Amino acid sequence: MYLGLDCSTLAIHGAIVGVDENVISLHKWGSKKKKFEERFPEILLGFSENLSKIIITKATIEAAIFIQNPKTTIAIAHVVGAVWFALVQAKINTVIIDNRQWKKSILDKGNASKTDIKNFAIEKWGDIFPEQDYADAACIALLNKRSIENA
Secondary structure, three states: OEEEEEEOOOEEEEEEEOOOOOEEEEEEEEOOOOOHHHHHHHHHHHHHHHHOOOOOOEEEEEOOOOOOOHHHHHHHHHHHHHHHHHHHHOOOOEEEEOHHHHHHHHHOOOOOOHHHHHHHHHHHHOOOOOOHHHHHHHHHHHHHHHHHHHO
16 A cells, blocks of 8 residues: 655645555544644654554655745645654655656646646545545555556
8 A cells, every 4th residue: 555645834644545546545644733833743743653553565755845935845844854754764665756746647747736636636536535635645645656566
């Protein structure tokens, strides 16, 4: 099974895709605390604790994206780095991928919009995504699965 992860300053969204390319499960590790400095430990501890309960072959994390606000860009980079560390610590083979790269590989359009991604995900898996970030995570997991298959 293949884990795809989409990180933000508010939560980590994950999707697990099986060898048949079906979505096995969706996960979210988040916090309702207002300040990032308070949310960050809670989000990461929840993610780390839950990792031992998930059986996966490989994980792929979307790399931190550049946002106009430098503070937000840095915060997302912190989350991505911490998630990567947790996966390394759990001895899970992990790749970090640029958002344009996975969009190009899966949707054949490196600048795919949120609507493009959601439409692709719904067409492939049905309307099972309560939030956009789950659709992103599922597409990242799909890339993860296909990259192993094509290696």
